[in-house]
Every structure is written in structure tokens, then in C-alpha cells.
Amino acid sequence: MRNRKLLVAATLVASLSLLQPADAQQYSKYNSFEFDPIVRALYQPGNNLHTSVKPYRLDQIEKHYNTDSLIRRDLYKPEGHMNIWKRIIHDDLIKWDYKESDNISVSINPYFNFELGKDDDRRTWVNTRGVSFEGHLGSKISFFSALYENQAVFPYYVDEFVETRGVVPGQGRAKTFGDEGRDFSQSTGYLSYNAGTWINFTVGYGKNFIGDGYRSLLLSDNSYSYPYAKMTTTFLKVQYMVMLAQFTHIDKLERLGDERFPYKYGMFHYLDWNIGKRLSLGLFESVIWAAEDETGYRGIDMGYIIPVIIYRPAEYSVGSPDNVVMGLNLKYVPWKDAAFYGQFVMNEFKLDEVMSGNKWWANKQGFMLGFKNYNFLGVKNLDVQTEYSQVRPFTYSHYSPITNFGHFNQELAHPLGANFRESISFLKYRWNRWHLNLEAMYAIHGKDDLHFNDDNFISWGGNIFVSNMLRYDSHGHVIGQGLKTRIIHGAASVSFLINPKNNMNISAGVRMRDYSNDQQDLRSTMFTLAFRTSLNNFYYNF
Template sequence: MRLFFFVSLLLITGNIFSQQNYLFLNNTEISRYENILYANPNIHTSIKPYLYKDIKTVIDSFNKTDTLKNVIKTINIINIKSKNLNLSVKPILSAGSNFNLHDFYFYTNYGTSLNSSIGKRVNININFFNNTYSFSDETRKFIDSTLIIPHNGTFNSNKQNRYTFLTATGYISYSPSQYFNFQLGRDKNFLGDGYRSLQLSDNSNYNPFLKGSVKVWKVKYTIIYSLLKDVNTNINYKNLEKKYNVIHYLSWNINKRLNFNLFETVVWNNGDSAYTRGYDVNYLNPIIFFRPVEYSVGSPDNVLMGGGLKLRIFKNAHIYGQFILDEFKLAEIKAKSGWWANKYGYNFGLKAFDFLNIKNLYVQTEYNYTRPFIYSHTTSLECYGSYSQPMAHPLGANFTEIIAIARYNTPRIIFETKVLQAKYGTNKDSINIGQNIHLPNDVNTNIYGNYTHQGNLHTSLITEINISYLLNRDMPFYFNFGVRNYYLTTDKGKQKTTMILIGFKTNLYNYNDIY
């Protein structure tokens, strides 16, 4: 059976460029041509993953200057090229470990990736890979309480801290004209120019979705209909149930320097044992505002709104920001009463390419802030989360975070250092202080006197130095080596952990192992 499964994977998987394919959502890969992206005023950089036809000029420009030869030969399990059909099948392989003198954690991924273009309007991508991971004690506490692998979904087995699970992603992309694209699949999306997103990130599991986008003039409008699964904390923390989500996102490149964008989303549950609600047709209209619809149908759904901007302040420097709003009352804000339902967050940051006139030196700084209880709702099946994890920032709510990144790219090697400092509060006794977005926000909650960092204060500092060596640009396959220091201060004391990071990775997705 296992042999049949593996052979089946080999027969249906790969990776080539076509007009309608989406590039993989991986920060290391994006960093290789990100400076060209941000120099082009016609590209909507906050909508990821990127549709190839939207950034074709950037990729073509990058490929003309990138003459690097592969250290390891490209492996094509299948490679067919004809007038109306291109089909490529390539392997996926990653293996590595994080370790020190006291602890040893490892990961392996193996599988295949298919990419096929049919004519000029259709692209199909399918990725299957099997995973085996071991985790720290802190991560295992989360897994044991939720039966969820962080940034993924459920697992198949666990034997002596060897968690195995299968990942299956893919999509069909269709562009009926140069203005429209439709994508049906199971994958992740990201909205924002920052390292973090307070609107939609790749923190949670892969979800089924239908995405439509239209790009006319300087405007790109995207709508995403998603099917989510989450725990019902009112019944059982380990019981996954359906819920639904719609996102509207409008990006406008006002001029060569300024981009402005608007965001709105709604989450609703599937009903209960007495009533199955399903996908609410009131939210199918692609050009409506959710809040009036919510009021008109008397729904208890969770609606969030926000906006963002990106401004080029110098030739190679950009500032950006996001704002997210759940609920608020202006009178309560003026009163400075700490009302629990004043729920909002924001981030802002700076990206600079060729910093200090040093070619290929990139620096980024970012600040993130959220109030307690943002993203939460009356039950976990209306919160802005999926598979027991936030769909925006991995810390959930009730936190501040400062990030600094420096990266130097050569054609073969990427040197990167990160510093992430965060403060957040967790539940104290039986009081819900608003950090865990999956807890009901109307139970065991203080109505007034709420403030960011309330509860048991945690202060964390992560420093990381990483070197990535490109072995094959077509797959793409890297060797990575790094050192990570983790410092945590709580009311129980201080702890420090230093880990060596080493491994080989096929960079299809981000490896979200921080937080």
C-alpha cells in the first residue's frame, strides 16, 4: 500500500513556470528578487503568493542576470513540453535538525511536486509530501492539548516524539483574460508588506479556498472564499468542526510611490446539531461591505475591517503599515476606561534595499501591536482562527513585538540575521485576559481596566543567524546552517536556550518554527 502511494505521487507531481501559476510562498525565494518587485510601481506587493503573469517582467529581468549553475543536477521525474501542454514532476526533500548539548529535534519531508500548464490560460499544481517531526516540550504541550501540529493540521501517529503527518496542497488556476484570474485549491495566502500580517498570514494550516482577482488600471481586487476547521472550545478542545470565511482586499497603486489598500473579512460557524447553516449566500456578493449585511440579517458573525499603505520614501526605501479593527466605541477610547471591546491592532515598518549603498544588503524593521480580545468572538467557531491557531499573528492578541532583519544576498549564498522581541500576557487564574483568541470573549472577562500585556507577562527575545547555500535553483534546494538564541522571562523566572540549526530544504513554503 505504501509503495503504491509513493509511486502514485511520483506519477502526478512537478514545478515549472507558466503564465497562470502562483509562485511558492517562501520568504527566502522571494528575497532573491524582492528589490526588483518593490522598484516596479505596477506590482501589488502586499498580495501573496504572487501570480506569475503579474510579475513576469520581474522574473524575466532576474533570470537574465542570474546565470548561476546548479551544484546538484535538477531531477525531473517527468518533463513534458509541447505546444499546448507542459508537465513537470520534481521531488520534494527536506531533512535537518535543531540541537544543543541537551536536546535534539529533527524533521524530514519527502514527496513530489507537479506543475502543469494547459494552453495559455490554465495551470495545475499538486504537492504531496510526508512529514516526520520531533518537537520541544513546550510545543508538545500545545500538540497534546489540541491534537494539532503547529502551522499544519492533524497528525497520523506519534511514537516517542516522532510525529508523522501528510501534507497535500495544490490548485487549479484559470485566467479567462488578462484582467481576471480564478484559483481553486488548498493552500495558504498572505496579505501585507510586513514580516508579519495582522490581516491574513500563513501561520495556520492549509485551507480549501476559491480565490478570484481582477486587475484593472492601477487597482487589484481580490476575494477569497474559504472553508475552515477549528476546535469548538465550548464542547471539546480536540473536536474539529467546520466554519467559513470570506475576505475582500482592494489594493490601489495611487502613484509611483504610494499604495493604499482596504481589507475586510467575516467568519461564521456551520450551525449546531439542530441547524446546519452552511455557506451563507448573503456573503457571496463579491463587492459588498460585510458590516451592513451582518446587521441586516441579524447575524452573530465576526467581522473585521482594516487598511494599509506602502510609501517609497527614498529610491530603495519603503515604509509600510497595517491597521485592523474588530470593535470599538469612540466614547470608551476617549474615556481611557480599558473597555474590553475596544479591539484593534496595527503594525508599521521599514524596508530598505541596497542599504548604505551596499548592493544586495537588505534591512527591515517592524513593530506590531494588538489590544486584548481582538480576533476573538463569542465562540471559537467565529474567531479569526483555524485549526486552533490564529490566522493573522502567531501570538494571537494582547502583545507588542519588535522585529529587525538584515540580509545579504549573493548569487549562491544568503546571509541573514533576525532579532524578534515580544511582550505578551497570558491567562491569570481563571480570568480570560484576551490573548487566546479561541476562548469566548464574553466569559470570565473583565469589562473595564483592560490593557495590552495584561495577565502573566511573558517577555521573549529571539536572535538568529542563518546561512543558506543554494544547491539547485530549479527545485529550489538549499543547505542551511544557523544558530538561534531564545530568552524568555516570566514571573516564574528566566530561561535561555541556544540551538544549532542545520539541514537541507526544498523551499516551497515558509518553515514557521518561531513562536
């Protein structure tokens, strides 16, 4: 029943798409921050691309760049027929093109991560095996499907996260495996239809990202995959995205038999406008509501799926039971290969409370400022990026825990949730097939007191998954309140890229973490050696 309405809505929208044909499109699968070959070329004055909506549509980028050349990264590719060994090193493992009449293309690639490591006295490892299928059928339809099976022994702090939340960061539910291991799996995919020059419809099970930074305060790829139906309209210098998604709320970690988790829906609008040749402005709004509440079963609320309304009046008209998040995304390209960017998020706001300076709990806002420069100082393939974020307590939370801005016990925006300040910076360099990646992160996060029992529990606004009605007072709330925790991450890795078509690489790295507050002082150094295909982001810097 719950998925039927989502599919019906997508089918009704797609039935309106009898417009002139357009070239088939595929979304970029290169979503790894460390190895993304597409994003480096996009920050140029006047190219009229919408860089803040990810994954990118390759057909739109193809109008400005040869995407195959970007993916190849100027690396050698043999001419003529390639045997299976050459395909493993240089190309798709299996590829079939039939262009005589139907313009059909299908490719199959492995997905894997074989990793060994050490965290103090614990030997860690990851064993991921998977396969992906992608291609297009004719001039309008494209598809992607992938399945991954995993077993792993994680570092102590990641394992504690899994034990507490019941999910592996970004990769879904896990069950125990052996004495210290975890067993988990994931499947993703989409079916995309180009209805004309301007309009695209997509139904999928995956992740979306809005923003130009490493983090996003609006919508990120931090959480597990989810089902969604999305319409994107692109014309002149404007791109408008409307998305309906279904999210899962983990109300308790232990389930009885085949008992189902409660679920909720989210509706998202995002309008991105390229103003002139250098400035972009994005307007964001979303609403989260429970599929079933005290009034009974709601399902998909028809008042929210209209693509041209503003959510706050619509939400107020049904009694204000839902969670509305609004925001801005800004980008300015000062010169070639560089960008200043920023975001502002607002969950609730009262001007008189802001002006009073009394730190009202429901003044729930946050912002991000960042800068990135590819080919920094004229050095080819030297990239720098730095950004600062802060979010006030209780942002993204709600009086009803199910309507928080999260999915599968993970945040849909920043992985620290709320009540934090964070600075994070990167330095990356590529020479031929060698990649060097350096990372530094410093954060202050206000957490709930670990020693409080259920009867004395007070929310300090950092955990978005508990009711904000559990706060101690209405005023006096500041960032870092509660159990003030300092988090320091430092990481370095060197990798050798084997196959640019699927980011197959060998990598060695080290990560140092310092996590301290009045109740804990945890320091660890982790070493890893991996043979992998790096296509997705998984965030372990928290």
C-alpha cells in the same frame, strides 16, 4: 456536503468567464521569507504591481521583469541538454514542454527537509519527503499540486505547542511517533483559470497572505492550509480580491473514532489601489461564521458571497452572530528597492469608549509599522527589514469560540494572537550562492494564568480561541495584562544555495530563545544542520 457548496460556488463563478483569452499564469511557489527571489525586485516607484497580495501571480510580474532571471539570481546555468545530475543542480528535475500547438508545460520537483539539531539535552531531527507537480495547459489554465510526508522530533518549546494545540505550526495535525516524535502530512494545490485580461479564478487548498511585512494583522500564512475559491480582478491601478474559504475549529484534541471537527466559513474582500507612483492603499474586510449554530445548519451564507457589499451591515441584518474584521494596508516607496509599510486592524470599535480612555474591552484594534530596504546603502544583495506590531486584548476573538479568526488552532493573522507588542528585525546578505540570515525578535504577550483551573478561568484577551465572555470586567483592559510574558528570539543561519529553481540548499543555524514570566523562566539554545528545499514559511519565532 460542506465541500460541495464551496465547489458549486466556484463552478458558478467560473461559468461566467467566457471572455477573451489571456496568457496562462502560475502563482509563485517561492514563499520562503529567507529565499524568496521575486519580492526583492518589486518595490520600485511606478511599476504598478500589487505587492500586498500573495502568492504573487507570475504573469503579472512578467510584464515588468523576466521572472526566470529573477528566480535564477544570476547564477550559472549550463547550455544545451542537461543530464539528470545537472538537472538536480540547476533546473527542474523533470520538465516537459509541448509548444507546437497546445502550449503545454509540466514540471516535477522534489520537496524535502532533512534536518539534524540539538536543543539542550534533546536531539532533534526532521525528515520531510515530498513531491510537487506544476504547469499550465494552454493559454488559460495553470495548476500546482504538492504532497509532503513528515516525521520529526522538535525542540522542547515547539513540542509543547504541538502537545497543547494538537497541530504542528503551519503544518496540520500530528500524531505521536516513537517516544518523542511527531508524524504529520500535508497536501496543497490549486487550479487557476484566466478568464480574460482582467479576471482570474482560482480554487485551491493552501494559504494566502495580505500585507507587505513579515507578519500580517489582516491575513497571514501562519496557519495550516485550507480550501478556498478566489476571484481576482486587476485593471488600471486597482486590484480587487474576493475569497471564500472553509476553516476548521478544533473544539477538543481527542476525537472518538472518525468524529469530525466543526467547521466554519470565511469571506474576504481586499481592494488594493496604487495611488500615483509611490503610494498604495489597501482596504480589507472579512467575516467568519459557523457552518452550524444554535439556529441549525447555515452552510454558505448567500448574503456574504456578493462581491460588492460591506460586511458589517450584512452581518447586522442577520442578527450580528458573526465575527467581522476590517483593516487597512498602506505602502509608500520612498526610493528604489525600499518601502515604508503599515497596517491597521479593527475588530470592534466605539468612538465614545475610545475617547473616554477607560480601556473598554471591545475596543479591539491593532497596528503595524515597518520598513524594508533591499540593496541597503547601495550594497548589492544586502537587505534589512524591521517592523513593530501591537494588538489590543480580545482582538480576533468572539463570544462563540468557533467564530474566532483562526483555523486549526492557529491564528489566521499574527501568531501571537492578541494582547501583545512585538518588534522583529532581519538582516540578510547573499554573495553568489551563500546566504546569511540574522533575526532578532522581542515581544511582550499577556497570557492566561497557567494555575487557574476551569472553574476559576479568566481570559485576559491573548488567547483568541476562548470566548471573550470569560473576561473579568468590561473596562481597564491594557496590552500585556494577565500573565505578562517576555519572549526574546535571536537566530542566525548560513546557507549554500544549490538549485535556485527549487531553493535546494544546505544550511547551518543557531536559535536562542528566552521565555519568561512570573511562573516560568525558560531559556534554550538550539543548533541545526539541514539539507532542504526552502519554499514555504513555517513560523517558530513565538
